[in-house]
Amino acid sequence: MYIKEIQLNNFRIYKGTNTISLLPSDDKNIIVVSGKNGYGKTTFLMSLVWCLYGKQMEKVDELYEKEIRDKGNYTKYIANSLNRKAYEDGETEFSVSITFSGVKIPDITCNEVTIKRSYNIVSSTSDKVEVLIDGYPNELIDDLTKENQKGEEIFIRDFILPIEIAKFFFFDAEKIVSLAEVNSNSQRRQLSKAYSEVLGIQKYED
Structure with a gap:
C-alpha cells in the first residue's frame, strides 16, 4: 500500500484546492518533502x-496532544485550521483527502481507497469522514459501524494504519531522537506494542 495523492482544501496555509501527487517517477521509489521554515512542511x-x-x-504525537490542550479542546484547536484568506472570502469549510493505492481488504477487490475528512466551522460540531473504495461508498463501512464508533474511523484503524504504529510513519526528523531516548516503563510498553503491530506479531497471536 502507498499514498498516491493528497488534496488539501483551505487547510491552514493551503488556500483553495491543492493536489499533491506522491507517485514516484521512473525507477525512483522515494519522495522527499523539503522546504524552508514556514513553507508548510509541518502543516502538510x-x-x-x-x-x-x-x-x-x-494519540499519534505528544505535540498534537499539547497543542490541543493549550487551545482548550479539540474543537477549538481544529476550527483554527481554516485558511485565513478563505475565511475572509466567506468560506467556512476545509478538508484533506488521501488516496491510497495497493490497499488489501479481505474479501474485497479494490484498486484505490480515498479517505476525506472535512470540517465546517459554522455548521459542524464534529468532523465529517468519507471513505470511498474505487470511488464509491461501500457497505463494509456500514457493517463496521458500532453504537458509539463510526465505521469510517474503524476502517481506517483496521485496514489502513492502526494508531499504535502511526507514530512510526508520521513524524518530523527530530522525532527520531525522542524515540531513541525512551526512559520510562510506559514508553517502553507503547513501543513494544507498536513493534508487535509493525512486525505482525499481534495478528499472529490473535
Whole structure:
C-alpha cells in the first residue's frame, strides 16, 4: 500500500484546492518533502494525521496532544485550521483527502481507497469522514459501524494504519531522537506494542 495523492482544501496555509501527487517517477521509489521554515512542511504532515485520525490525532504525537490542550479542546484547536484568506472570502469549510493505492481488504477487490475528512466551522460540531473504495461508498463501512464508533474511523484503524504504529510513519526528523531516548516503563510498553503491530506479531497471536 502507498499514498498516491493528497488534496488539501483551505487547510491552514493551503488556500483553495491543492493536489499533491506522491507517485514516484521512473525507477525512483522515494519522495522527499523539503522546504524552508514556514513553507508548510509541518502543516502538510499534520494534515495527514488529522485526515486519518481526527480527534484521536493526539494519540499519534505528544505535540498534537499539547497543542490541543493549550487551545482548550479539540474543537477549538481544529476550527483554527481554516485558511485565513478563505475565511475572509466567506468560506467556512476545509478538508484533506488521501488516496491510497495497493490497499488489501479481505474479501474485497479494490484498486484505490480515498479517505476525506472535512470540517465546517459554522455548521459542524464534529468532523465529517468519507471513505470511498474505487470511488464509491461501500457497505463494509456500514457493517463496521458500532453504537458509539463510526465505521469510517474503524476502517481506517483496521485496514489502513492502526494508531499504535502511526507514530512510526508520521513524524518530523527530530522525532527520531525522542524515540531513541525512551526512559520510562510506559514508553517502553507503547513501543513494544507498536513493534508487535509493525512486525505482525499481534495478528499472529490473535
